[in-house]
Amino acid sequence: ANPVAAFETSMGTFKAEIFLDKMPVTSSNFIDLCKTGFYDGVHFHRVIPNFMNQFGCPYAKDPKSPRAGTGGPAGGTSYEVLDGSGKTITRDGGGNIPDELVDKTGNEPGTLSMANTGRPNTGGSQFFINVNNNSFLNWWDRSTPSKHPVFG
Template sequence: MASKPAESKPAAPAATASPAKASRPAEPAAKEDETAAKKAKAEAPAKAKPVATFETTLGTFKAEILLQDVPITASNFIDLVKAGFYDGLHFHRVIPDFMAQFGCPYSRHVDKMQNAGVGGPEEDSEFKNLVTGETLTRDEEGQIPDEFTSKISNKKGTLSMANCGPNTGGSQFFINTADNTNLDWWDTTTKSQHPVFGKIIEGMDVVVKITKVPTKDDRPVTPVQMKKVTISGI
């Protein structure tokens, strides 16, 4: 399934809990689960502000990852970063004054990019919610549920999940290089719903440069590679 942000500019493009052990007399299951969740959240880095550093062939940029606002989406991203999932991939879709899209595993080899835009994480793979401590499982297509909880708009410089409909987010995301508020999940004027999970804090000029490379069908003619993504602050 293709993961992509719909657009209003050029033609619209094709994109459980782990209960804690009771140290005292056993509690009813429901209460025990609730106690475990509260304990995990209390022990989690509640004030953590992770920062992702993106090293590309056109320069480096950094983004704060909004873990406390969208913990599932952000934890999914952080898990993929730590696994080295993004290292070596290429930007497969860029549009000036709109966005730069990245994160498809089929973009790794520039001579085999025809399917770039339809891939994602491994099916049924697990990751940890870094706020609650829960272990979550991506579905049979490697997708995660939509997290429509925080109204953070798709303003210039934000990182947002790419998708091709409800609950189809995975590894692909895009960086807004304009105020694309029509992509906000609470905007009922369009069907596009894309939750923001990060914001650029350094190197926005590099992102803009990436969107302005020559393209064919929105794909860079000269490949722009992500050499490495690292995470700090957590």
């Protein structure tokens, strides 16, 4: 069974299944950051009604920080891919992980999707919760340059 993450917010708690079986690289990155306390005290820094809610920037521990939305994990840090392979991924100098463009779970309401800058391999710790059908963000949609893989 896939792990379930519990998100404790000022608006209440919600849970999400993390798709470790389909997205081991991205999911293991998220799990590692959870286990190390990276997300503790971080606020949602980007909320767009009828679109998505974004979270995961360490600068957003201060919700008024002008840098909220610009940060990620420390560069050069590593985590184990939790698929039994024993593989370790080292985040690049900017704290980013390789794009995992394998599973075609769409950006549907309630899914967790990796945020990035729009360039390849720029996801790190920030993710968003889709609150609408955002299929234009699907990595396999050739009509858009967006590539946001769903991992939960």
